[in-house]
Amino acid sequence: MRSPTPPRHGLSKRRRRAWPPSAPGVGARRWVPAAMRVLILLCGLMTVAAAARAETAPDLTPMVAKFATDSYSDTADALAALSSSGSPRAAAIVAALADGRLLFDPVTKAVLVRTKAGGLEEAATGAPVASAPADLSPVRANNRVRRAIEAAAGALSLLDADPARRREAAAAVFKSRDAAALATVDAALAQETEPEVKVALAEARAAILIGKADAPEAERVAAVKRLAARGDQEALGLLRTVPADAPAAVTTAATAGIAAIEGNLKFWAVAQNVWYGLSLGSVLLLAAIGLAITFGVMGVINMAHGEMVMLGAYTTFVVQNIIRTSAPALFDWSLAIALPLAFLFTGLVGILIERTVIRFLYGRPLETLLATWGVSLILQQAVRSLFGPTNQEVGAPSWMSGAFQVGQMSITWNRLWIIVFSLLVFFALLLVLKRTSLGLYVRAVTQNRRMAAAMGIRTGRIDALTFGLGSGIAGIAGVALSQIDNVSPNLGQGYIIDSFMVVVFGGVGNLWGTLVGAFTLGIANKLLEPFAGAVLGKILLLVAIILFIQKRPRGLFALKGRAVES
């Protein structure tokens, strides 16, 4: 009994990799968990503290002294003061406090920082302390203090030397909307030169201001407008928090902003669905394109087609395993190495199947269907026996991981590359069929076998090669699909019905029909999903295709006239 097969395309695949902090693009950073972000900030602070801008150096001694009172509220006050001091030392002190390395002498009330190297220095000035006082206690922290530490660290990194870090800090403030950070934000805004960071800072400032009851009305309205201009889900959430008792100008601006953002988001939601649809379409295209050869051109009903895709995915898995153990440096090239191997391997398997089974069944499509179904069962079980029934890990090379942001939608690199790849495969195949002698022979044999044989074409060999070509392309598809689907022995089964639907919908024997069919079905599926849900959307689409086939049994781009009869 098979387990339920929910639609497997979509973005349903579990993410296998944590987002690396060095991920390209900025969009990815949005999802970095808050705790991790703070950690990153702190680490960053310590390493760059020394290089921090030193032109303003207010005396920190009175603020630092408060750490020595052993009172949580004093500690929090001190943190707040430090964070808005603008001093380059402040970051080091906050970091030390966070790590429990901020110490004080209960007797002299001296506040010291134990450096990571183990030495001691004066908290306020950073001057090294030669002799350690006998009795040092760490400045204690409770939850409130910890929150204050986080806020202070965030605020302080607004003044960091690294623009990327400043921008992240601004984003953190935008999230926390901590009114205490306002002064620092203003200070940072005044000296900021990077336009991108400036925008981030302005948005952070606006986020604080809209909820700040004592802020001037004009500033709050301006803040609302700025957020509305940002136009994303977070801005929408913020605008919804504008209290009802805020001045009328603010609330009306907020209402208008919400409406604008909602319209904007709706547009991007559709765009995102179209993108998902394109992605699904490319998956369908990859799965169906080999079938367009074996079924569309040769008329062979190959139910083992999905298993060819599966074999291609397993080829990738094996190639990656070998690379991991013997040449890890080549890992980024693993897919490029797997492609020709998968093509050759599945192509050979295809030729083997054609020579041993299918060639005896030409002209008997229903028998071919049954025999190839049997082949598919054997292949599945063979893979299951060799590799086990569970999903296999297929890694992604670095150029395929991560995502970037376009407007309000995020685009993952692997999906983008797969779309590009599916089109490349499609046009390469078109070229092979139209421009090479093999293509000429294939077309000749499929159009008039006897005539082709009479002209000296070895039809048997062409049959085998054509079938091998179709299978090889399925294998290539498997390499690509290993990046977005679970690599298991059942991988192929999920594609077989869809592939047939695409080929039949597009019109058998017409490669362009397959292209249009794949993307039409992909986009239609994803546009239906928000209204009907994933499963129901899929069912609706299947029913629609069934009805469509009844209406136009020969597909979207049907051949008409006498050619169909033969």
Added chain:
Amino acid sequence: MSLTPLNARQLAAKTLAGAPFPGTTAASPPEVVKSPGARSLEADDLLLTAARPPRDPQALTSALLYLDAITVSFDGFRALNALSLVIGDKEMRAIIGPNGAGKTTMMDVITGKTRPNTGTALFAGVHDLTALDEASIAQLGIGRKFQTPTVFDMHTVEDNVLLAVKADRRAFANITWHRTAHERARVDELLERVRLQDQRLRRAGDLSHGQKQWLEIGMLLAQEPRLLLVDEPAAGMTDQETADTAVLLREIAKTRSVVVVEHDMQFVRDLDVKVTVLHEGAVLAEGPLDQVSADARVIEVYLGR
């Protein structure tokens, strides 16, 4: 005569009424396809006894088959281009023309396999052939013989004929079917006529090519059609068989209309009937064979100099 656009529903109603067929042997009981609104029994009897069915008062033409301005195009290619053709009752007509002239497409239109894009196709002046499917058209009395003999290979010769004998064609009626004396007699008679009585229990698939041709002709006769369409009956036949077939067709044409599509000019000459030459989906010339074969355009496109 001018034709007003036909009301398809009106025509369909008439079709259902199913005019009985001439050529039915006197012995055959009036077991014509009956349907709601069929004519009264007296009317049927009257029609059956009449030597020739009186014209339907509503008939738009006296011709048995009337094609006017039929156009069929496949993806821009015009297989039939405003084709007009009139076949009279009990007329035999030979149709010749080069490959791609539209001969087969014309047969497809008459038998309902292909719907014309435009044009009028009337049977017996009342039935709009463009609005009916193959089964209805066959039940009206149009039989078709394919170029390659098409019989039911897995059935016996006898059953092949039995399936063709004119009777109720409805599915449920045939579940509770019992062989009638009439059917038995008809099958015997037809098998004799096509000289296959010794083969009656053999599987049709085991017959020789020529025997299959004759079996198919037997099946066509069993349908008791008023109009027979025959596609290249002489293809693949010996000279003797060809001559025999010509004789048989001439005999058949005494009781019903026959349209023969043929390439073999000797065979056409043997038939000795009016000839229509098709070219590029339209009628190029029409008349006795000697006359059309002297036509300069016919020589140009078909016969060659």
Added chain:
Amino acid sequence: MRGIIDRTGGIFLVLVLAAAVLVPASNLLLPEGSALHVPDYMIPLLGKYLTYALLAVAVDLVWGYCGVLSLGHGAFFALGGYAMGMYLMRQIGPRGVYGNPVLPDFMVFLNYHELPWFWLGFNWFPFAMVMVLLVPGLLAFVFGWFAFRSRVTGVYLSIITQAMTFALMLAFFRNDMGFGGNNGLTDFKDILGFSIQAPETRLVLFVASALALAAGYLICRGLVTSKYGKVLVAVRDAESRTRFLGYRVENYKLVAWTLSAMLAGVAGALYVPQVGIINPGEFAPAQSIEMVIWVAVGGRGTLVGAALGALIVNAGKTWFTGVLPEAWLFALGALFVGVTLFLPKGVLGLGAQLSGRLRRPEPAAPSPTPTPAE
């Protein structure tokens, strides 16, 4: 009757009816140690095989005689099964885990407040039995009406039947369909007041399955030996010719198709109480394709062969999954390939095939058996 039952059919009927008498007799009368004693656990297993045999007969009616290769008969089987399962669920009454007198457990679990409208009436056995026939029949009628009228044939038809059952599978996996989602319907207690676990009930179900198989066979056999059946074969072998003879092919197909679906529904209804569960897995396309191989193994277009094939393949499956579970799919796959390549007429045609080969050696090329479907 004489025309309907030929020799093979006669032997088959005698065997089925003998099983209906002898298996219960052996189970009840013979001592447990006896070599001929059929143990209790075998009864539902054998009963299950018989329902599969009936299903295979139904598949053969459309494939063997009509040329329609259905890859979706599992859907009709499962719908019949669900109709029976719904009756059995309603019979549980307050004995469920949650003790709700009206709602089955899964509905309580999924926070249903009242019975969905399509569950109404299923507590009444005659109604459920009508639904066993009507639901698959109606689906088949609607599907066939569209498909046959638009002349979808051959592989295209096979693929859309597969899509049909695939779509139904997805639908039945949904919890909000009201059919128990993933888990399906199970935990049945009794049927017509008799405990479903009781050996006596199982014997009765076994006998009912045998009788249903015999009756299904007779109905199909009556159909295919009538003139209607001759037309059906004519459609299979030369559809276009049949049309030009004046037969409305789509109606002929539709009758056989709908009847076949109803028989499959009956098979499903008998299957469910014997195995004690029905779930959406029965809709899986793989199941439906497996049914086709039963027919192919036994011999397509023979009805008896279909039943025989179902018994052989399923007995083999039980044996393999017990002894060599890994090898079963290899064996099944090899069966698909081997039968289509070497045994086009199935086990029943094996004798004829062999004697034919002895009489005149066939050319080396694969046997050009007339394969009418398309």
